[in-house]
Amino acid sequence: MTNAVAPLPTTATPAPAWPRGFRSSGVAAGIKKPGLNDLALLVTDAPASAAAVFTRNLIAAAPIGVSRAHLGTASRRIRALMINSGCANAATGPEGARRATASCAALAHALDIASDEVLVNSTGVIGVHLPIERIERAIPDLVRELADGSCERFARAIMTTDTRPKWATRVVRWTDGAQERTCTVTGVAKGAGMIHPDMATMICAITTDAAVSPTDLDKMLRHAVDRSFHRISVDGDTSTNDSVFALASGAAGAAPEVPLTQAITEVAHELALMVVRDGEGFERGIDVTVTGAATPSDALTVAKTVAMSLLVRTAVTGGDPNWGRILAAAGRAGVAFDPKVICVRAGGAPLFERGAPAATSRDVVRAAFTASTVEIEIDLAMGSGSDRFHSCGLTSRYVELNADYTT
């Protein structure tokens, strides 16, 4: 199992196909402005293993409660995942729960499946009621347009302030006796705001045609999420609706556990990086790697504190080599280290070595701070704990986008 960062494609890749056993669609239901796709559906040809990781926010949205309940039923076999954008159905009280349940019932009726075989989620403004009648009206079209192949329509219908759809795919190959076999892992995600660990994703659906039990799928998903969505932050706010769903159709038969877990983790990591690099107002990425910490948890704490510091994030936006802010953020992380022995590098160039500024030329430092992603490395010289965290520069555009979100 790897924790390595898959290199990101520099140009958009064509939308991959869903694995065998899945069909999807996306339509404009009128929840967002007229004509914008805002309702997405993914169905499986037969009951699929399902698992999910949900937001830890106490103010969890109504559909989270409904999906949790449906996953809690004995079988954990699911036939459909429906996601709307344009309205979060969060902080909507008992009426919100009623509407989330009604949307499952309407879809179940149209697909001729049981209500508790449907997972739902919503994304958009908090505190506004779900326009359930528009969803009910759109469901016949949504079902009629179901098709296998490309995940593009689904990926586009779940977007909010994302500037582009997000997808990733991996093929796992193994031999079964003399026979060469494969399964596919395909994931889609939406991100853009309220991006932070526990949960970090916004909404993500990862699918595979491997045959996996719900319990094993849950274990693989948690492994993947911990190494991907829990290592990124755009604004430090955890959404009320964050979820990563995993569905396994079984159409490709049983796959070996280690490479399948790795493929799921790589898809999750690639999507997580896409989410942070399409964060609201994104201009420049920040990757913070901490090594030499007393424990891996200390390394994560320091990496996260530096990556999320507003002063580090604004300096990165300006391409301003004000590296003292990196030190100041590390120093307030609440992790013990000796300032006299630590080293800090940016883009490979030494900034601070054993308690004093390094002799690196200002031009070299400036080049490191104007890269498309500023790579910060901090060696605490205490032990062997290491970790990595991803964020992005804080921009005026982020502030403008968020100062006027509902109006």
Added chain:
Amino acid sequence: MTNAVAPLPTTATPAPAWPRGFRSSGVAAGIKKPGLNDLALLVTDAPASAAAVFTRNLIAAAPIGVSRAHLGTASRRIRALMINSGCANAATGPEGARRATASCAALAHALDIASDEVLVNSTGVIGVHLPIERIERAIPDLVRELADGSCERFARAIMTTDTRPKWATRVVRWTDGAQERTCTVTGVAKGAGMIHPDMATMICAITTDAAVSPTDLDKMLRHAVDRSFHRISVDGDTSTNDSVFALASGAAGAAPEVPLTQAITEVAHELALMVVRDGEGFERGIDVTVTGAATPSDALTVAKTVAMSLLVRTAVTGGDPNWGRILAAAGRAGVAFDPKVICVRAGGAPLFERGAPAATSRDVVRAAFTASTVEIEIDLAMGSGSDRFHSCGLTSRYVELNADYTT
């Protein structure tokens, strides 16, 4: 002892005088751009009781180490406090410590006092060496211009990105037998960036002519700081140089402890509010009051999480009544509460009551979000713990100021 918020003067007040026994000056030493005051000196006519609260940042600046050592000497009696702006002398290694010590020695020589009777601090860019020769050259002027009366020159010389100097004063009155007696508490502060609890102030000096032992002064100062500078945040970053100094000249004789502590706390609180309301890019204040928490510490955690949420802060900047973000931030604070019973108000108007949106009209909500300070109240309905936290809207101007600080 009160925790109440002193009403802020709406127009600038004239600079108050220092208490008896203090003289001050401020000059342009050439550390900042030529002609800008950047070196401030406060001296006492006789050895004064001294106390200080310093940053908890591990990367504490060189002058913090020197001042800590001087306060750690047996007497804790101090004659002078010298502060420069334009250079933080932080992350400067052994050479930084040498220069901070040299600046104390130069001042001690000019004043004919002992080096360890001098406290020093610096504020400005991190990782740049203190121009010690400019400070040494400016010291004769700095000493020559010492005068009692107004604190204005001192307050102006310690400013960095502050848009205005900050001062506050209180008079304590009591009777000693038949005699009416008074003492004065006067404080000055600089703020603007890297403002966050532990420490939150940047640099503040609080003076009194009351006679107080160093131990009692330390106790009073910690009480005051906990109720003021530890309750504000501009950007979540704790500076390497944050300090609050307290000096008591004793010229007014012994003062009663309770009203003196209250006066020091009120001066600290007034200065803390001035700091947050002059935060970089300030446009609109945020006051978050949490009541009904299981414990006071839970109340503080929720208040701080909401006040510091980037999404709440950007909504406040836009005057955007996107109150779901308040709920979402409270829900991720890590404090247990029941979303079905909590109430949230803004400017006194109900937003969320017992798990559902309140029926308050959009105009009333918008008025609450466009006030000069947005007053958010959250009742967790769990117990009797309460606390309050102050921050400000996050603005494009903040990002612009900080994206290009060193260049």
